[in-house]
Amino acid sequence: MNGAESLVQSLLAAGIDTCFANPGTSEMHFVSALDRHPGMRCVLGLFEGVVTGAADGYGRMMDKPAVTLLHCGPGLTNGMANLHNARRANTPVLNLIGDQADSIVALDPPLTADTTALARTLSVWTRRSNDPARVAADAMEGVRASMEGPGVASLILPSDAAWTEGGQIAPYLPPAAPTGPTGLAVDRAAAMLRNGKKTVLLLSNRALREAPLGIAGRIAHKTGARLMTLSQIPRLQAGQGRQPIERIPYNVDLSIKALAGVEQIIQIGAREPVNFFAYPDKPNVPMQDGCECLMVTRPDQDHLMALDAIAQAVGAHDAAPRPQRPDYGTLSGTPTPELLGAVINQTLPENAIIVDESVSYGRALLPSFWTAAPHDYLHLNGGSIGLGIPMATGAAVACPDRRVVALQADGSALYTVQGLWTQAREGLNVTTIILSNRRYAILQGEMTAVGANLGPAAQELFNLDRPATDWQALAKGFGIPATQATDIETLVDQINRANATPGPSLIELMI
Amino acid sequence: MNGAESLVQSLLAAGIDTCFANPGTSEMHFVSALDRHPGMRCVLGLFEGVVTGAADGYGRMMDKPAVTLLHCGPGLTNGMANLHNARRANTPVLNLIGDQADSIVALDPPLTADTTALARTLSVWTRRSNDPARVAADAMEGVRASMEGPGVASLILPSDAAWTEGGQIAPYLPPAAPTGPTGLAVDRAAAMLRNGKKTVLLLSNRALREAPLGIAGRIAHKTGARLMTLSQIPRLQAGQGRQPIERIPYNVDLSIKALAGVEQIIQIGAREPVNFFAYPDKPNVPMQDGCECLMVTRPDQDHLMALDAIAQAVGAHDAAPRPQRPDYGTLSGTPTPELLGAVINQTLPENAIIVDESVSYGRALLPSFWTAAPHDYLHLNGGSIGLGIPMATGAAVACPDRRVVALQADGSALYTVQGLWTQAREGLNVTTIILSNRRYAILQGEMTAVGANLGPAAQELFNLDRPATDWQALAKGFGIPATQATDIETLVDQINRANATPGPSLIELMI
Incomplete structure (x- = not known):
């Protein structure tokens, strides 16, 4: 048994059975091992950004890692x-990065890069595993690290460690249970909730799942604290019957306004708020001066335990009343963000997954989802656009029985548009709605925010209408049926049709 | 004047007037400065890989850097x-990477990554320039470093250094003239050429331009040495009237065969040959044991001076006879690599640029180009696929009066297919021929090379025919007219038509 075979068998025994892949020559022995030890679902991406974004979507839905199969440094x-x-969303991912054999590295063949240094910049765990006897054991450590982080673990596998005999199957290493908060932190949080100051209970990461969110809602209902999350949302369980939660706005001025008067922030799985960018003459954080922040649980800790303890301490027994679904009447007219929110509210199938890379157009949509059918909501976390199509792909692979509805800005979609092909290939149940304004609207906004006019260079760099992307042609090119909607009535009809049709569809919504 | 304005003005004064860009928020002040100080041609890419590949193509043709405008760590x-x-092709490129303001970095906003560490892995020069008074001077050092390397220089520009007043215009720093070879090396090379042993004169980098290549041809003609280049070719001036040169094959077995019996290699601007990958039970280099290698000039040195000195030392005065153009007759039938070579030979316009990312199908095409119309030939250097469409884009921006003919494998094309949009937007004279076999043929070959059968996982990961990419639809999606050819007669007709039509065209050749 060579290193690659021991690796495949150990991964399968550990329940790691999905591999998003864009392999190259140095991964051939791993592919060959997959052929000899079936059980791994291999999902091909035409570009590595599709592979890793899909792994992010998969990991968010499964709370366990998929394997990414990547080719050497440039593939990484x-x-x-x-x-x-994925790192910013604390998603478990296991990268398997093929690399040049140890014997040839010193000769620096053309494809050689510093794969280890590159992987280290974003991984909670990185190892170059060059002993076939250790490859599987290293991978099991990587799996554990990715789940304990949770985060990205990177195993770099030189091809000779893959092809050399002496591989040894290694047992799954269960991740340690997340630790609870300290008693001191719980007591302090409870005291803060009782001291009469204006308080925000700030939740993120797995504190945004239905159960902890419900308890947080009871605490808020009892104490008058506001329930908020950060502007980036890894996975939120939302919809009818679940506790709504406010989002700190992305926009600097709006975020400062949202936290104006807030004297205390109690963090449950959430980092301290920070603005996305610095701007001349504006503060770097949205909190007012003197706002006290208390970290009760870090992202990797047990938020349910923390919220339970706080709820007990403050005597929070009753759920907050849930908002009523608005009576939207018959939706029609020219698209607006408000109408888009209403359309999603009305058309979302039970137990769907919303993937949101709507960027500027979709910033205020979240409240529309509070009263939609119960669903999971996945959002762009690290702010690097081009996640939406891949993340929708990975979420659909993880949850084949659920409909994925992807709200996708057009400019961002074009970074990783190849992901549509994987959706077609795998017959994934994804409805992609391209929000087509044919420009980088976010940059036009930012340019105004820095006080500059849009001159010829800015026009050249922010407008995407010369030529306008033909989305129906692009979708056809990748094997996906597509339509275009310019009004809300047509949009509703096309969404309902797409959601009812197995496999992927794309709708270009002109906004 | 803020830092960004001093930077734009200094770049323009230095003759750096082309910017391939995919900007984000932290680059707004630079864009705003471009608006106030016109003269920079801004070429937008929908994805950063298009931007950097275009800068590679531009730099190869211009021997001076274009600026790439990239957004923070993930954009990089x-x-x-x-x-x-570009690094492997020794191409001058100046990256301008916007980054988080110094004031906010310690707060680690979501988009923050270790930009400096990332840039260092592939740059000859990297600097984070956080003093507005130094920004322009740093950029001028970067320009010089990119030309002296030649290679990739990376200037990281925190947004506050861009927006803060105090910018100072800095003068162009001319690169030092390349150094010549040592007299010792020339004497040794001349002695080797006279000692009767089987010798290869191995050229690469700027030794592949017409003048040095001609002198090398005289040396070879006089001494019986073979003229060869490495399997990756940054830029070769080829075609009728120019000196032909053999290429060391990519395939390990073929490369070993090609160098069998060779006792000496004299390197002019070329690194020592190394195989692309290691394979079980095969050597890592193509040279036979005991082959002596002599580096006369490194890639950054003066190859013309070296070849002149060697030619004088061995008395090489006469040019080698040039090969006759074969009489191909009327070309027809089912496509083969040989026929494709003949078609390009017959249809290539005068002074065209061939961009070759044909990967497995095109490995033996080079000799067909020896007798085509004179042209420049650009090839994939670092082996990371997805360069072809962007490099063709950048070469066409650099040379608007020349036709670019891009031979493009289909699988590789899909990594950076968004580059077609930039070709349409800029009306670039590019004829792209997609070599469509709907599979990763190179990986099927490599799988066989490692002695494995193509099982179900390999089939799943190497075949691209489910669904088949609809290239005519994709091209239409990005605004480019496209046709399909399944036989050679049609191909000839479509190429001639495309080459005669201003602007870009795409032809899918079924192979």
């Missing part, structure tokens, strides 16, 4: 933007 | 695969 770099997003 | 990573190729 093609996937790094979406690994950055 | 999206462009790194083609920067890897």
